Amino acid sequence: MKRVLVIGGGLAGLSAAVYLSKNKFRVTLLEASPKVGGRVYSFIDEKTNTEIDNGQHILMGCYTDTLNFLRVIDAYKYLKIQKNLEVNYLSHEGISFKLKATQFPFPFNLLYALFSFKRLDVNEKFSLIKLFLKINFIESENLYGLNVIEWLKKEKQSDNSIKIFWEIISIGALNTSTEKASAKIFCDILKEIFWKDNTSFSIIVPALPLSKVFCEPSIESIKRNGGEVRLSEKVIGVEIEDMKIKKVITDKNIYEDFDFVISAVPYFASEKFIDKKFLDKQPEFHYSSILNIHLWIKQNFLSEDFYAFIDSELHWLFNKKTHWNIVISNADKFMQMSKDEIINFILTELKKFIPVSDDILSYKIIKEKRATFIPDNSILNNRPSTETKIKNIFIAGDWVDTKLPATIESAVRSGRLAAEKIVNQM
Ligand SMILES: Cc1cc2nc3c(=O)[nH]c(=O)nc-3n(C[C@H](O)[C@H](O)[C@H](O)COP(=O)(O)OP(=O)(O)OC[C@H]3O[C@@H](n4cnc5c(N)ncnc54)[C@H](O)[C@@H]3O)c2cc1C
Structure with a gap:
């Protein structure tokens, strides 16, 4: 052997x-x-005696190798897999709204979701759908040299649709700003997520x-x-x-x-x-950080599994039932901040979206300084x-x-x- x-x-x-x-x-x-x-990895938080993750990880239906690996180690059963794409958004006005795919056949289920996305006007929806349909035919090699923001502007995406739609995907997937991220790698992952098949865009979260x-x-x-x-x-x-x-x-x-x-x-x-x-x-390689904040509040009034923040330095809130896990990607500026500074910032920012009191039960801040390398144009080849x-x-x-x-x-x-x-x- x-x-x-x-x-x-x-x-x-x-x-x-x-x-x-x-x-x-x-x-x-x-x-x-x-x-x-x-x-x-996860570990026991001693103050609350809860097993918490070093950082929330999400998978997608297009993660074919990972899903196979989890099947082989008999852990696929520990995943929570969305049947249809559904993302809940929180906005400053305290309103939450959804991006939700329908039961229609692919890709009409996605097109319908984009068309009914509330925060875009008709022109913005048409430009978004036009780019969405075009993505599968783009030779991404031709995007070398462009960053994500330059590409999106070239494709006539409005500031609003960049902010509330594209940026959330780009920063979440590439963990860097749209000014640094390479348009080529972004286009490639959009193809993988949205154009591979009808399951590739499902969001998957570990259930344990x-x-x-x-x-x-x-x-x-x-x-x-x-x-x-x-x-x-x-x-x-x-x-x-x-x-x-x-x-x-x-x-x-x-x-x-x-x-x-x-x-x-x-x-x-x-x-x-x-x-x-x-x-x-x-x-x-240059690296970019991710900040995770676990927050135990007195009453958990949120019902969905996770939410995306619109127009905020907070990016995601994952509802763990016992507590919330808030994620900030591209988080270098927070790495030098003290725990007090971070928690004050988090609570102030959260209050713009949902009613939370300063009187929280406990919190845990986890800084991952070299969370991921920055996928800019200099590294691609x-x-x-x-x-x-x-x-x-x-x-x-x-x-x-x-x-x-x-x-x-x-x-x-x-x-x-x-x-x-x-x-x-x-
Ligand atoms: C907070 C956070 C959130 C993330 N969120 C997501 C997400 O939502 N979705 C997603 O797909 N990805 C996410 N990622 C990225 C993902 O976690 C990483 O890309 C992936 O885990 C990297 O795995 P790796 O095996 O390449 O490296 P690592 O996980 O870094 O493993 C390397 C291992 O090598 C060991 N090692 C180092 N030196 C030695 C040595 N000399 N001898 C022996 N052992 C050594 C280390 O201790 C370590 O265990 C996230 C990352 C972080 C930090």
Whole structure:
């Protein structure tokens, strides 16, 4: 039985390890921290004794690799999948309204939803629908050099429709401003979301805390198939001879008895043990933050599962029943702020939308500084591929060239692709 060392237990590493152990490889997964999941995990908040996520994660129907992965680890059942697209919006006037697809056949269900979207005038609706219909036929290669806002203006989208429709999708999916995000990658994901099939635009939320959906079932699957997961073991170096990796050195062991290695750590971490010169491209990634605020209020009067904010620095509110999870993407400016400053800002902003009192029961602020890399035009053609110049090492991670932005889907796909390279050599 061939042995594979997988370095890093985020979703890229877990995906590779699950795939390989299912395919009769002997897998050892080495994870530096005391838990797997990387940027996707949950933990017990001691003050409230609630298991909360490090940050709300949403999936979409077009996440084919992720949904397959969850089926394989028997965790698909822990998802809450919308049957028809439905997004509830909160606006300053305290009014909530919906974008809701109908039962009509695809794409008329979506067109109807756009046409009945209340906050746009007739001209804006026609321009939006015109672009929506055109997206599937756009050669996105021709958008190189443009950012999202330039492209939307070129396509005659009004400031209002950019603000209340396009920006919410763009910032949510790309976690950066419309001035920085590449129009090409935005157009590509719009095609994936809206034009793949009738299920690709469903919004999917985990029905359980993240570790129960992604982490625990992955570990069980790897172990069931004869693999092992070694936590709190950090890779600190590798030894390469004749363009083959011979040794993997951790803070606890030296490994020599393996056939292949998959490195599934973030780019900035991989640089510490794999020289950039072994990758086919040497990009310079810049990162963007996400802020999550868990808020326990005395009375939860919201009924929907989640809401999008219109015209606010707050982006989403997820209703966890016991508490709310508020998400701010592209959140660099909040990273230096104190807890008091953040909570005051959140409450002041929330009051513009819904009646909340300052008298909250508890709160927890989670800052993820390097949540995702920024998908700007400089990075698009510069992402390294799975194969390296070293014969027996492959790379995975949301930053590898999957053509997708930094998402769960990119991470899971990159892991599967790296694992397939190994399986195909046998
Ligand atoms: C708050 C937040 C919200 C997000 N929301 C969404 C969302 O709604 N939808 C979506 O699709 N995506 C979302 N994302 C993005 C998504 O979480 C990531 O793209 C994905 O999890 C990245 O997985 P990865 O395996 O590539 O990297 P990581 O999760 O970073 O995993 C890398 C792992 O490698 C380990 N490691 C590092 N160095 C070493 C070493 N030397 N030795 C051993 N192990 C090492 C790390 O400890 C870590 O566990 C969000 C991210 C954040 C932070």
